[in-house]
Amino acid sequence: MAKKVIETSKAVAIAAKLCRPSVIAAYPITPQTHIVERIADFVYDRDMDSEFLDVESEHSALSACLGAQAAGARTFTATASQGLALMHEILFVTSGMRLPVVMAIVNRALSAPINIWGDHSDSIASRDSGWMQFYVESAQEALDRIIMAYRIAENKDILLPAMVCLDGFTLSHVFEPVDIPEQKEVDKFLPSYSPLYRLDPKKPISMGPIGFPNSFMEFKYQQQEAMQKSISLIKKTHEEFSNIFNRSYGNGLIEEFMTKDADYAVMAMGTITATARHVVEELRKKGKKVGLIKVKTFRPFPEEDIIKAASKLKAIAVLDRDISFGQHGALFSDIRSALQNKDIIINNFIVGLGGRDVTSDHIKTAFDKTIKAKQTITEWLF
Structure with missing residues (x-):
């Protein structure tokens, strides 16, 4: 090799x-x-x-x-x-x-x-x-x-x-x-x-x-x-x-990062997760119990794995690099459906459309709003 x-x-x-x-x-x-x-x-x-x-x-x-x-x-x-x-x-x-x-x-x-x-x-x-x-x-x-x-x-x-x-x-x-x-x-x-x-x-x-x-x-x-x-x-x-x-990516469906004792987590797909990982490490150093769930497989949708990974969380920030017009981001819609019977606040943030940079500040903002949220919110982070 x-x-x-x-x-x-x-x-x-x-x-x-x-x-x-x-x-x-x-x-x-x-x-x-x-x-x-x-x-x-x-x-x-x-x-x-x-x-x-x-x-x-x-x-x-x-x-x-x-x-x-x-x-x-x-x-x-x-x-x-x-x-x-x-x-x-x-x-x-x-x-x-x-x-x-x-x-x-x-x-x-x-x-x-x-x-x-x-x-x-x-x-x-x-x-x-x-x-x-x-x-x-x-x-x-x-x-x-x-x-x-x-x-x-x-x-x-x-x-x-x-x-x-x-x-x-x-x-x-x-x-x-x-x-x-x-x-x-x-x-x-x-x-x-x-x-x-x-x-x-x-x-x-x-x-x-x-x-x-x-x-x-x-x-x-x-x-x-x-x-x-x-x-x-x-x-x-x-x-x-x-x-x-000798290489792995979670279980092929999802990959968790620092979620064992997390109260809040970001869920995302693609390269956003690399930036999110660094943000999680930074916020952990400040004492915040945050984590990251990378969705590696979108179809078939790993519903049972999502439920297992998210069931212990208080709130989730779902980052979508897409928009289903008249609805929400597609990843958010599927995650919300999977977790509909769980008492978890699930927020949707539309980011990075048309190649717009998704920065550490965007992800910090998503975490901050999710930690403070009392009910589900959907926001575009420009």
């Missing part, structure tokens, strides 16, 4: 290479571009035995991955923002056909106004498309979670596609030390792709036919069952990965 200081986008590209996808289909879009550029270089230099399809749109990119996956290939793609929005139709087709495509999402705000900087509005808008969603904090975690995503998605009891989400620019363009595992180690952890069914002219089958009213609900029920089953598999896969590579 070699440690190198590399750009997070390159770490994602290396992760894809280590997973040996047969087909990569992609269309460049800021801030995802560096990922597919690096992969294109790997393929051109013959460091990667894959077909690279440079298609004309993101809709075509995911459509190509869908077709290749249906034919029995392991696939990879990456996108962001309007690109993910353009894929929206095919997101549902991919998950409904139970094709375990893995896709990196370099989180970026959705237009308008046009904005190329990071927030979670793109992937959050796709949260109900039947894809698993994992949110990462560091370059190392981005690499590791892509490897784990394939292992989870391709499990015969799951067969669901997965998004590995990393904050645009704030993480995607940052250089960090990354342990790069040996290919043989990854091959041992992630066997070659062996689908239950595939399109084969010698053994013809139909994939993606019409679902009539007397069968459509059964298809959706099976997807929901698979998504729920993935909760335990995510934990198991994370534990196995940790034992082999």
Whole structure:
């Protein structure tokens, strides 16, 4: 295992290479571009035995991955923002056909106004498309979670596609030390792709036919069952990965920091959690019983783990880098639903939209307002 200081986008590209996808289909879009550029270089230099399809749109990119996956290939793609929005139709087709495509999402705000900087509005808008969603904090975690995503998605009891989400620019363009595992180690952890069914002219089958009213609900029920089953598999896969590579991210669903005796905690996803961790350490030195709960997996939503982690708290500050217009932040809505029977004040703070910096002061303000709150509040921290 070699440690190198590399750009997070390159770490994602290396992760894809280590997973040996047969087909990569992609269309460049800021801030995802560096990922597919690096992969294109790997393929051109013959460091990667894959077909690279440079298609004309993101809709075509995911459509190509869908077709290749249906034919029995392991696939990879990456996108962001309007690109993910353009894929929206095919997101549902991919998950409904139970094709375990893995896709990196370099989180970026959705237009308008046009904005190329990071927030979670793109992937959050796709949260109900039947894809698993994992949110990462560091370059190392981005690499590791892509490897784990394939292992989870391709499990015969799951067969669901997965998004590995990393904050645009704030993480995607940052250089960090990354342990790069040996290919043989990854091959041992992630066997070659062996689908239950595939399109084969010698053994013809139909994939993606019409679902009539007397069968459509059964298809959706099976997807929901698979998504729920993935909760335990995510934990198991994370534990196995940790034992082999000596790295862990909580239990793969959530990660707690200084919560054992905490009265108040911040909950968040992505790079915000790195800043929040330092704020927690600073406030602890001042005698405040505060902690941090990082939500690592948003779909499936880890409801039982959230309840267990939060049940001892007096109040929670949920930081959302998204907004569900007419409601609240998406993470807040799910957490409030999970904790509806608990006597806990849950506050929502909308932060960091369109790449706005989320500073230590923002998080201190969220803590201060939450400690003082007598009832639930929702505020935008500019």
